[in-house]
Amino acid sequence: MEHSLVLFHNDQQIFFSDEHWLYPLFEVEQFLKEQSISANELLLKDKIAGKAAASLIVRLGIRHCYIELLSERAIPVFEKYGVKYSYQKLVDHIQCRTEDLITDKMTMEETYLFLRKRAGKVQGVSLKINSFSVDIAGKQILDNLELDLGRGEQLVVQGENGSGKTTLIRSILGLIPSINGSITIGEEVVGSTGWQKNRVQTGYLNQETIKNNFPITAAEVVAIGLSSQKIPETERAYRVELAMRKTGSFHLKSKLFHQLSGGEKQRVSLARCLCQNARLLLLDEPTSYLDEKGREELGELLIDLSKNEAPTMLLVSHDSGWTDQLKWHSKTLKGGKLW
Amino acid sequence: MVDLFTYPPILKGFIVLILTGFAFPITGVYLLRMNLLPLRFMLMHGAILGGALSLAMSVNPFGGTLVVNLLLVLLISWMSRSLKADPGQLSAFFMVVSISIAFIFIYRFQVPAKDTLSLMWGSLYTLNEIEFVGTLVFSLLLILFQARYRHQLQAVFFDSDVAQTSGVNEKGFYYGIILITAVTVAAAMKLIGALLLDALLLLPALIASYHAKSYKGMILWSSFWGGLFATVGFLLSLALDLPASSTIAVFASIVFLILILTKEK
Numbered sequence: 001m002e003h004s005l006v007l008f009h010n011d012q013q014i015f016f017s018d019e020h021w022l023y024p025l026f027e028v029e030q031f032l033k034e035q036s037i038s039a040n041e042l043l044l045k046d047k048i049a050g051k052a053a054a055s056l057i058v059r060l061g062i063r064h065c066y067i068e069l070l071s072e073r074a075i076p077v078f079e080k081y082g083v084k085y086s087y088q089k090l091v092d093h094i095q096c097r098t099e100d101l102i103t104d105k106m107t108m109e110e111t112y113l114f115l116r117k118r119a120g121k122v123q124g125v126s127l128k129i130n131s132f133s134v135d136i137a138g139k140q141i142l143d144n145l146e147l148d149l150g151r152g153e154q155l156v157v158q159g160e161n162g163s164g165k166t167t168l169i170r171s172i173l174g175l176i177p178s179i180n181g182s183i184t185i186g187e188e189v190v191g192s193t194g195w196q197k198n199r200v201q202t203g204y205l206n207q208e209t210i211k212n213n214f215p216i217t218a219a220e221v222v223a224i225g226l227s228s229q230k231i232p233e234t235e236r237a238y239r240v241e242l243a244m245r246k247t248g249s250f251h252l253k254s255k256l257f258h259q260l261s262g263g264e265k266q267r268v269s270l271a272r273c274l275c276q277n278a279r280l281l282l283l284d285e286p287t288s289y290l291d292e293k294g295r296e297e298l299g300e301l302l303i304d305l306s307k308n309e310a311p312t313m314l315l316v317s318h319d320s321g322w323t324d325q326l327k328w329h330s331k332t333l334k335g336g337k338l339w
Numbered sequence: 340m341v342d343l344f345t346y347p348p349i350l351k352g353f354i355v356l357i358l359t360g361f362a363f364p365i366t367g368v369y370l371l372r373m374n375l376l377p378l379r380f381m382l383m384h385g386a387i388l389g390g391a392l393s394l395a396m397s398v399n400p401f402g403g404t405l406v407v408n409l410l411l412v413l414l415i416s417w418m419s420r421s422l423k424a425d426p427g428q429l430s431a432f433f434m435v436v437s438i439s440i441a442f443i444f445i446y447r448f449q450v451p452a453k454d455t456l457s458l459m460w461g462s463l464y465t466l467n468e469i470e471f472v473g474t475l476v477f478s479l480l481l482i483l484f485q486a487r488y489r490h491q492l493q494a495v496f497f498d499s500d501v502a503q504t505s506g507v508n509e510k511g512f513y514y515g516i517i518l519i520t521a522v523t524v525a526a527a528m529k530l531i532g533a534l535l536l537d538a539l540l541l542l543p544a545l546i547a548s549y550h551a552k553s554y555k556g557m558i559l560w561s562s563f564w565g566g567l568f569a570t571v572g573f574l575l576s577l578a579l580d581l582p583a584s585s586t587i588a589v590f591a592s593i594v595f596l597i598l599i600l601t602k603e604k
Binding site for chain 1: 497501552
């Protein structure tokens with residue numbers, strides 16, 4: 001086979017890729033999104049496939065494939081989802097760390113999201129905190145804190161009131177200076193010139209505490225996410241609408257922000273972060289002042305977001321009943337450190 | 340009444356008042372939104388200090404008030420941010436300090452107190468060429484500033500933290516707004532006086548805040564009300580042979596009262 005991956009429709013080659021690893025399959029995903037071809041009519045020929053590739057092939061909806069070098073671990077996946085496969089050579093396993101990391105407990109959606117994260121096909125950006133300490137009025141709030149969050153990962157930080165959760169968020173935002181240590185978002189160290197230029201990549205959803213009655217509409221609040229960008233007004237309006245539709249808040253666009261309910265305000269604020277194209281989302285006690293319905297709706301929105309755009313998200317909350325429903329990894333902030 | 344416009348001071352006063360009437364309420368929105376009301380009082384006292392210093396040194400009082408006000412706002416902004424001191428308390432402190440130093444100068448240099456205090460009621464018809472052109476240019480720049488940076492200003496007014504995380508230079512805009520406020524207060528004092536400047540600055544913004552349905556609406560309505568008060572107030576003052584500044588203030592207050600009383604609960 002000349003190319004690493006080839007796609008046929010009615011015996012006609014319609015797509016090929018010379019990329020490696022799982023990237024050709026992500027290219028196929030993009031190609032199929034742009035075409036109106038039913039995936040189950042396609043034949044996919046790939047040079048090598050293990051469990052990870054098999055999962056992606058299933059996810060793409062492809063029902064026929066030919067693999068030159070096939071891992072035995074891929075076969076149960078194909079058989080479970082009715083994919084007809086053939087191969088040139090069958091091996092026990094292929095040398096691929098990704099294949100080892102996919103467990104049987106993972107659902108197809110979880111596997112897909114995991115692979116997207118591995119491939120960097122998510123909105124999220126990495127967050128790394130090294131030996132970070134903050135001292136406020138002589139009291140050490142964060143003490144050599146360490147954190148490593150990969151692209152598109154989510155983390156809940158719990159802790160009692162006064163444990164430093166908000167300080168942690170504000171430090172990542174670059175609003176509080178440290179006494180030692182560093183925070184790196186993607187490639188940029190917080191406080192550096194590069195970080196200043198890319199500051200919009202961090203979105204901030206604060207506690208719903210803006211209680212003034214300044215006349216500003218929900219759409220104007222969402223547009224704040226674009227306030228530092230020089231873009232035409234038509235594009236601005238389009239991006240605001242898109243973000244508001246994603247969070248189900250478009251019908252609120254002309255309403256005054258201060259007249260919205262707590263839940264509606266958080267939807268609008270989340271739309272602001274999406275509009276900003278935030279790759280790291282910091283949420284500070286987002287359920288404060290929300291009623292049961294608002295909490296439930298916000299939870300659904302965040303779960304949706306974690307599966308689709310998948311920005312890296314760090315959420316601090318003492319509302320453990322609500323955060324448990326998100327099923328995200330969690331850590332506790334205690335004594336200035338994460339445990 | 341039309342004949343009166345053949346007099347250059349009246350025509351000049353009318354032109355400058357109309358343009359500032361539309362432009363200055365924009366600063367009123369900034370003042371309200373940034374909670375800078377105590378700063379405004381301090382600037383009124385700072386203007387008296389500037390006036391006293393200028394008269395003692397025999398220089399133009401308008402320039403003196405402008406310089407003193409700019410220095411005071413920069414000092415207060417720097418102190419409030421770097422020392423984390425309350426801007427309201429700092430304003431009160433500098434208010435007392437300014438007026439004390441002003442009276443020391445008035446006493447020591449035998450400045451006629453009535454000349455200094457004439458700043459309290461303004462002098463619309465005594466604008467010299469530099470003041471006339473300067474005020475017009477500043478008004479136009481203020482409108483351009485608002486139009487050019489409306490998105491960033493909207494973010495700063497909404498929430499300073501959110502503005503920063505949206506990539507807006509919040510600190511820069513804060514200082515910019517403070518400086519604009521200082522210049523506006525100094526210019527408005529010259530036009531209609533310290534005691535009545537709120538008719539041009541705050542009342543239009545306050546009225547707009549009662550019925551505007553968006554930030555954009557707030558700015559446009561403030562500007563509309565300011566322009567209306569200036570135009571109608573000025574024409575009424577000519578028709579009724581009353582002081583322009585007081586007529587504008589009374590007219591603005593009547594409109595304010597009517598809107599408050601008829602506002603839907």
